[in-house]
Amino acid sequence: MTVATNVAGSGSPLPPESAPTPSELIARAEAIAPLLVPRQAETEQRTYYAEDTHREFAAAGFYRILVPKRYGGYELGVDTFLRVATILARGCPSTGWMYCLGATHALPAASLFGEQAQAELFAGGDFICPATIVPNGSAERAEDGGWRVDGTWNYCSGSPYATHFMGHVPMPGAEGEPPAPMLFVAPRSQFRRLDDWGGQLGLKGSGSHSIVIEGGHVPDHLTLPGTHMSEVVVEGGTPGYRLHGNPEYGGGSLSFMVLEVASLAVGMAQGALDAYGELMQSRTTLFPPVVTRAEDPDYQFWYGEAAGMIATAEAAVLHAVKQWQDLCAQGPGAFTREEDLRIATICREVIRLCWHAVEGQLFPTAxxxxxxxxxxxxxxxxxxxxxxxxxxxxVFLSAVTTRELARARFGVK
Incomplete structure (x- = not known):
């Protein structure tokens, strides 16, 4: 296995202005997305989107949408961020996935870590931080009170241009106690990226390479012992909510993680529908009467079926995002584990609708x-x-979340 160096330079270009509006950022994404379509093959071959695309995203301000204002970010909310991700995925699924899962972890960083950690993490303005939720590797206390971390973490989407990495490592338990997960963030100087992505069935250009840390040093303030990102309880408030006064830095972590994937699935399905729509106008039927597909009742039905499923999925995920934001706005205590799981099940159905539209209607009839x-x-x-x-x-969203929602609803442990 070969080792690849990180592609990004020591700093990213500053955005053209300090505070674009949500509509301006969405318009920028809509202008960029069509340009990603003809580059899909090269993105897959490279295994990540091109450096000029990365620079364009940085200049557009995409990497600062979720970064707190006090650190030079835009703090524009998850609705704007997920809308941008959906639009980019419509143009190129791999690019949308890589962007989203690289930039999205500004939210948990700004929610779960303290002021000292955040000032350090967001010092560069742009924040690109792939993350994994499976604990791996090892951690030992360093002499200065920090942690010596070693390990390899797979599926780190967004790693080629990463400024940081967020992972979990088993933390030594007390005598007789099993290890507990420790959430940590490592700066780019502490890790390297393996050249081990691209042989998968799909998302070949999503930059989901493995990250290796060998003898890395992580300061104590960049660790959260006993914390797993998908199981964080936010009912008592979070450091980020108290620090920034923004309720979205106190929202449910699990539901936000699956809102990301559901939003990406909608963008991917919309891209497939775009391509099918072009075939409707450019291709004819195989059997008499020979007419354009747009004039044929069967193709009209297949297109309409898929379009309805995808539109329903989009409506569901947009409203789920609003529910997430509304729960945040109600303040600590409103975002219970049950609410977190309930929103996650909406995302499950969004993904199913997108899959059924593509797999059941568009793919077999194109x-x-x-x-x-x-x-x-x-x-x-x-x-x-x-x-x-x-x-x-x-596995988790399709099976575990379903059972956990029922247990949370009826108080079954």
Whole structure:
């Protein structure tokens, strides 16, 4: 296995102005997304989006949407961030995935860590921090009170341009006690990226490489012993909520993580529908009467079925985002574990709708020439298939979350 150096330079370009509006950021994403479509093949071959695309995202301010204002960020809210991610995924699923899962962890960093840690983490303005939730590696106390960390963490989406890495490591337990997870953030100087991504079925360009830390040093203030990001209880408030006064830095971590994936699934499915719509106008039927597909009742039905499913999925995820924000606005205590899980189940259904639209309507009727390797609909089918293979989606969201919601509702432990 070869080792790849990180691609980003020592700093990222500053955004063109200090405070763009949500509509301006969304307009920038809508202008960029069509340019990503013809670059999908090269993105897959490279295994991550190009450096000029990275610079364009930085200049547009995309990496600062969730960063707190006091550290030079925009603090514009999860609705703006997820909307940008959806639009980018519509143009290129791999690019949207890599961007989203790299930039999204500004929210947990600004929510869960204290002021000293945040001042250090956000000092560069742009924040790109892939994360994994499976504890791995080892951690030992260093002489200065920090931690010596070693290990390899797989599926670190966003790693090529990462400024930081957020992971979990088993923390030594007290005598007779099993290890507990410790959440930590390591600066880029402490890790390297492996060249081990791209051989998967889909999302080949999502930059989901492994990250290795060998003898790394993580200061104590960049660790949260006994904390797992997907199981954080926020009912008592969070350091970020108290520090910034922004209720969105006190929201449920689990539901936000799956809102990301649901938003990306909607963007991917919209991209497949775009491609199918082009075929409706450019291709004819195979059997008499030979007319354009747009004039054929069967193709009209298949397009309409898929369009309705995708529109429903989009409406559901947008309203789920609003529910997430409304719960945050109610203050500590409102965002219970049950509410966290309930929103997660909405995301489960959003992903199912997107998959059924692509797999059940668009892919089988587009025609064999339109689902050859590298064609847009074929790529979305592969990417959504790979999305389902993610343990957090295929196992946790589909099975574990369903049972946990019922247990939370009825107080069963």
């Amino acid at each position: 025609g064999s020439s339109s689902v050859r390797q590298g064609e847009r609909i074929e790529r979305v089918w592969r990417d959504l298939s790979t999305l389902h293979s993610h343990a957090g989606i295929g």
